Amino acid sequence: MTEPILSVRNLQVEFASRRGTLRAIDGISFDIAKGEVLGVVGESGAGKSVTGLAVIGLIDPPGRIAGGEIRLAGLRIDNLPPEEMRRIRGKRIGMIFQDPLTSLNPLYRVGDQIIETIRTHLNLSETAARRRAIDLLAEVGIPAPEKRIDGYPHEFSGGMRQRVVIALAICAEPELIIADEPTTALDVSVQAQIISLIKRLGRDHGTAVMLVTHDMGVIAETSDRVAVMYAGRVAEIGPVQDVVRNPLHPYAKGLMGAIPTLAGDDKRLVQIPGSMPRLSAIPRGCSFNPRCAFAFDRCRVERPEPLPRGAQSVACHLYDNVPAESAA
Amino acid sequence: MLAFTLRRALQAIGVMFAVGIIAFSMFRFAGDPVNQIVSIDTPAAEREAVRKSLGLDDPVPVQFVRYFGNAAQFKFGVSYQFRQPVSALLMERMPATLELAICATVFAMVLGILMGVYSALRRDTLLAKLFQAVSLIGISLPTFLIGILLIYLFAVTLGWLPSFGRGEVVKLGWWTTGLLTLSGLKALIMPSITLGLFQMTLIMRLVRAEMLEVLRTDYIRFARARGLTTRAIHFGHALKNTLIPVITMAGLQFGSVIAFSIITETVFQWPGMGILFVQAVQNVDIPIMAAYLLMVSLIFVTINLVVDILYTVVDPRLRSTIGRAA
Amino acid sequence: MSDAVASNSDKPSMLPKHAARSWFSRALDSDIFYSFLRSKLTMVAAAITVLFFLLAIFASWLAVQNPFDPAQLQLLNSRISPIWTADGQSPFLLGTDEQGRDVFSAILYGLRISLAVGVAGVIFAGALGIALGLIAGYFGGTVDGVIMRIADVQLTFPAILIALLVNGIAKSILGNRLDANSMLVVLVISIGLSFWVGYARTVRGSVMVEKNKDYVAAAQLIGLPAPKIMLRHVLPNTMGPILVIATINLALAIITEATLSFLGVGLPDTMPSLGTLIRIGNNYLFAGEWWIVAFPGIALAGLILSINLLGDWLRDALNPKLR
8 A cells, every 4th residue: 555645653742731631632543544534423522623623733822733743645744843844834734624604704705715725835826817717617617617716605505605614625726625514514414415515535546534423324325434423432443344344443333323224114213322521521442441341451440542353453351362263 | 874874874863863852951950151251240131142142042942953053063152161162173273183193093094904914924034923912001001101101201301202282383274294304393292193003902802813713713714725825825815804893993092092192192282172172171161072073973973874885895705795785 | 892992881680680789798608708818909999998987087286286177377487398408397287378277187187078079979869860870771762861871971071071060050050159168069069970870870771671571560560669670689789880980970079070170160269179279279289389289189099090990990890701
């Protein structure tokens, strides 16, 4: 396999607070290959968004990257000087935020915001940048782009605004797009369009996508691989079919059980008892142990490390010392 | 847009009407105008004659309409103390007050915005904290004390600046200006600072608060994620979004600056409308008080109207919602 | 818009409703008292404010002379500089003025008058504002419209202008009957009429919220007088915001009185407030007798700064949104 576009190793993110340091991300590792879509799923507070922000270098004080490393196509980027990191943002890594309604500056024309971004990263003239902006708007599916380019954000619908945001994220042909809950704030009917747009753009440009969402359905539809996060750690990571059909981690099992399917209407949706611990009260051992039906003594003492199981990797003691064939 | 402007204009006229009633009531009922004109030992018949000549025996509504009609042509009657038409007195002094108010506003805006932006962007520096402390003191010190302090420092002790008056002024038609002579400019410095200091602290606090709020918004975060330079983010995106409410407020405050110049003019013996008004209050010169109230209200209402309309021009969101509503 | 602009406008019921039961004792053992102990600056400001009030209350015991009593003034003692300067003389701690009046004593008495006018003005403004706010909120419709329109219009004019106008009208009506004592009343009324809007808006907002609640309808159903019930709920709810407005207004009221007196339309020389003292002292500034104006000025500035600090802290402490 060639070198991955994004490689995260043992990343740790901490937030200083009045009650001491909180560890939002506690040693996660994953790779994203060229053109691959990695879905990152988990409950709110699991650290999905923080991971995205850490990759693009937008963790603000009191938060900081406390350990590990992030490599973009081999280049280590977690400790770059701010100015160099800025040049990477928008140019080599694009980002899409959750709420298209608030992501655009209301006082600037849509086109000006795109042209501004293009000219920050590419050496283009004003007219060339404008032409490119119109092409981009057309590519993300905005009708009559040469007219809409002079519109203000409030003149666009939510879905159209998210398309503009996507155009902004891809305007300098980045190698990686981080999409942080890109459809959560949108109508259900628009969600599917946006998801397929992101997927298509990733395919057409060979862009890797890190898709952060709490919606397993979106992941199943879009992603090549999926990482299931729980309390700042990766519980399980693997190809999307494997993880959906055959989840290994008890938390992932619960999560998959919580997806409604058209076929399985005879079963009730499974619910995971309890809720995710707050960062200030993460239990000892496996952080999932208080909610886990299979927890045994070791889970309450020792933290499980990721174990490879075929194409998947799972951080659970249930799979330690068990031959791969007999598992699950 | 037109409907909006029209509605606002109607409101403005309503306010002016209300102020007109107050001014008329002051003029007519607060003390007998006749007593102000005749002496104590004037016989009753002569008093009646004066009363009739002033039209004070007409029905009150008639008097009101007449007063309003006159006021609309800037005829405010004769000052009790100066025995001169009030409008002439006001016109003569208006340039001094307007010049002072404009200089003070410019001073307040420039310094207030600079200090506010700095203390928002470099929140934890010593200088930013100093600005905060200065702003609290600026709000707490009464205007006249600031004036006295400046006079003591720069006029009495150091002798750099004049302590009173406008210095040499140049006549430009009916307007007089101190901006064209050195002594006029020197005379403007301390009164402008005194008058502008309070506005400056207000603007600084507002700019800082707005800027901090804007910097927390999603579109600023997204602008950073797009890799824009810090400069473009701070002074393009953030400042533009900050300045709209700030300029609105500064505009609306211009009326207050004119009213507050009453104090500054008294401290510096500045020959403007404010000092005329204070003298009128001291000597119960009702025609001047009523006229000043009307003039200042007119300035207030006009500025409010202009700012409201300008606001819709500057903010595209508002423009379209109003456009739709209309 | 921002808090800086909206701070004096309607923010109904910042406190939870159950605060009805002895609001004050709750406040004492709550976050508010805690945050008070946390802020050193606030404690200093509170101490200074209390000190000023004590000085004012016990002025006649602390002063070396009664500055209002011409019999106690001796021209022999005029224009003495403060005690630590070369020409200083005991017992004139801060020096004397043109008429041999001890500056320190004059400040104590002036402080008393300034605080009395300020407090009375705030109480008058508060009573007027709360009453009008209740009426506007309860009756709604035209009454509400008229009251709130007046409030809107008045809010665009600076308080000092309104106070000057009221002052001028009062003078014109009273004419020669205006002595120092009635001037006090005129000042209180001028200040009260300039500052009622903040209270009225807060109370009105709270009444509007309470009016539509079920218990009001329930009370009416069983024949209880709704206004009385509402009053019992509305007033405790608005206590916090009103206290904040009152504190900040006290500073403004004192400034307004001082300004009016400085402009020569406030208290006469025979009954000087701090503002009057500053006006008198200002005349001697050019003669180099700086102490006559400096000390009353420092007293006034210190008083206002302390009250403002208290007000700022109180606003932040009572408004959880800002914390």
